[in-house]
Amino acid sequence: MTDQPSIDALAALPVSPQGHFIDGRRVPSRDGAEMETLSPRDGRALTTLAAGGAADVAAACAAARKAFEDRRWAGRAPAERKRVLLRLAELIEREALSLAVLGVRENGTEISMALKAEPGSAAGSFRYYAEAVDKIAGEVAPTAEGALGLVTREPVGVVGAIVPWNFPLMIGAWKLAPALAAGNSVVLKPAETASLTLLRIAELAAEAGLPDGVLNVVTGQGAVAGEALALSPEVDALLFTGSGATGRRLLEYAARSNLKRVYLELGGKSPNIIFADAPDLDKAAKVAATGIFRNAGQVCIAGSRLLVEDASHDEFVAAVARHAAAMLVGDPLSLASEIGALHSEAQLRRALGFVEGARAEGAEIVTGGARLMEETGGWFMAPTVATGVAPGHRLFREEVFGPVLAVTRFRTEAEAVALANGTEYGLAAGVWTGSLSRAHRMVRAVRAGLVHVNTYGGSDLTVPLGGHGQSGNGHDKSLHAFDKVQNLKSAWIDLG
Numbered sequence: 001m002t003d004q005p006s007i008d009a010l011a012a013l014p015v016s017p018q019g020h021f022i023d024g025r026r027v028p029s030r031d032g033a034e035m036e037t038l039s040p041r042d043g044r045a046l047t048t049l050a051a052g053g054a055a056d057v058a059a060a061c062a063a064a065r066k067a068f069e070d071r072r073w074a075g076r077a078p079a080e081r082k083r084v085l086l087r088l089a090e091l092i093e094r095e096a097l098s099l100a101v102l103g104v105r106e107n108g109t110e111i112s113m114a115l116k117a118e119p120g121s122a123a124g125s126f127r128y129y130a131e132a133v134d135k136i137a138g139e140v141a142p143t144a145e146g147a148l149g150l151v152t153r154e155p156v157g158v159v160g161a162i163v164p165w166n167f168p169l170m171i172g173a174w175k176l177a178p179a180l181a182a183g184n185s186v187v188l189k190p191a192e193t194a195s196l197t198l199l200r201i202a203e204l205a206a207e208a209g210l211p212d213g214v215l216n217v218v219t220g221q222g223a224v225a226g227e228a229l230a231l232s233p234e235v236d237a238l239l240f241t242g243s244g245a246t247g248r249r250l251l252e253y254a255a256r257s258n259l260k261r262v263y264l265e266l267g268g269k270s271p272n273i274i275f276a277d278a279p280d281l282d283k284a285a286k287v288a289a290t291g292i293f294r295n296a297g298q299v300c301i302a303g304s305r306l307l308v309e310d311a312s313h314d315e316f317v318a319a320v321a322r323h324a325a326a327m328l329v330g331d332p333l334s335l336a337s338e339i340g341a342l343h344s345e346a347q348l349r350r351a352l353g354f355v356e357g358a359r360a361e362g363a364e365i366v367t368g369g370a371r372l373m374e375e376t377g378g379w380f381m382a383p384t385v386a387t388g389v390a391p392g393h394r395l396f397r398e399e400v401f402g403p404v405l406a407v408t409r410f411r412t413e414a415e416a417v418a419l420a421n422g423t424e425y426g427l428a429a430g431v432w433t434g435s436l437s438r439a440h441r442m443v444r445a446v447r448a449g450l451v452h453v454n455t456y457g458g459s460d461l462t463v464p465l466g467g468h469g470q471s472g473n474g475h476d477k478s479l480h481a482f483d484k485v486q487n488l489k490s491a492w493i494d495l496g
């Protein structure tokens with residue numbers, strides 16, 4: 001039951017120290033190393049995780065390689081793999097509330113959002129890719145009479161996945177579901193501060209019938225366990241979501257090791273563009289606020305730059321600031337909270353630093369700008385709106401990954417496009433207009449992998465998510481996600 005007493009009861013349960021999940025079993029690190037995780041709700045210790053090193057990653061990669069080569073999973077009919085993954089989706093749904101609460105205790109997302117975005121979305125991903133895998137056939141090439149050309153898809157082998165802390169289950173499932181459905185074995189390295197729910201998913205996958213060694217989870221620091229995974233010669237493809245700085249390192253590691261394929265889903269500084277002819281400016285203002293402030297702005301596609309046409313600017317910004325100030329910041333485990341905690345003290349300090357920097361560069365903070373509820377020990381911050389942010393400002397160009405909205409005024413459509421495309425990123429965008437032609441022009445002109453029209457957020461699994469520019473090079477979601485975890489093979493047969 002999703003009610004407050006059930007959530008409170010789950011939140012009171014102790015979390016036992018956690019080992020890695022390698023070859024079907026929970027195991028400590030080879031050298032016994034552990035690390036503490038803190039809860040963003042109160043800054044207190046939540047539990048300890050195994051701190052994986054190169055030896056643990058090597059063991060997980062060896063288990064994954066053996067499982068792949070002996071075909072215990074890859075060799076099964078797609079319809080059989082589908083059955084196991086559908087069962088996993090059911091198990092995730094059975095445990096949805098406890099998974100959501102466990103995840104929130106570790107990462108601080110408000111529970112109302114976590115319930116949908118974490119177990120809800122993860123179950124949906126396993127179901128989607130399970131259902132797809134026995135329906136995608138190969139190709140017969142249009143050859144001349146004397147030859148037969150066949151194009152088939154094969155699993156790449158061992159897939160490494162490295163994921164961030166903001167939506168560990170949703171993003172983890174975007175990687176795991178297509179990789180497993182296609183028959184690969186996987187070694188997953190969750191964020192060091194958001195590993196608990198993904199460890200549990202590995203156990204549920206085993207319960208659903210996934211053979212040992214096919215899904216392994218190694219916890220640990222990025223610079224240690226993550227680096228070892230990215231350097232491993234056993235990994236054929238590496239799927240990553242996280243920061244651009246780490247993404248650059250992964251490309252280097254691939255070049256220094258086995259030239260593994262590396263797919264990057266990185267950050268953004270996504271523009272949400274409001275034209276004065278938008279059909280419903282009230283709705284636009286409300287969605288602009290939720291589009292940046294849910295999960296305290298720690299959303300890769302957050303509409304963190306608001307570009308507003310001059311004619312509506314003052315009224316519109318006032319409405320957004322009103323909505324922002326009315327959003328309830330509170331304990332992420334309260335069903336009433338609309339904004340939970342920032343994930344870490346470092347994340348809070350970073351966001352507050354951006355606010356100070358914006359003030360110093362001449363922006364005006366029209367609402368928010370301060371830490372909240374410091375007495376709880378948790379990492380809370382008021383939703384913050386900064387106006388007068390210019391293209392030269394740091395707040396215009398750099399991702400905060402926190403609850404800070406940068407507002408910039410424009411006069412013409414051409415100026416809006418130039419501002420929208422004025423960062424190194426290209427992940428998402430929003431366009432609000434009542435003109436169909438302008439909507440289509442903007443969809444074409446804005447450099448982004450996902451352009452919303454008269455809405456922001458909420459796209460489902462059926463469309464790909466992938467960045468243009470320095471926001472990445474691959475796609476999660478949709479059938480295109482199979483491209484990252486499958487090799488194409490051509491057979492050319494002489495018909496004599």
Ligand code: NAD
Binds near residue numbers: 165220221244299
């Ligand atoms: P991060 O890059 O610091 O960490 C992400 C993962 O990489 C973690 O598991 C971490 O342990 C690991 N890592 C860190 N250093 C490593 C190294 N040297 N070698 C190997 N692995 C290493 O990012 P973060 O702070 O956890 O996540 C926030 C970032 O993720 C933001 O930039 C956000 O925009 C981005 N993000 C993008 C998407 C998307 O779909 N494009 C989705 C969510 C988040």
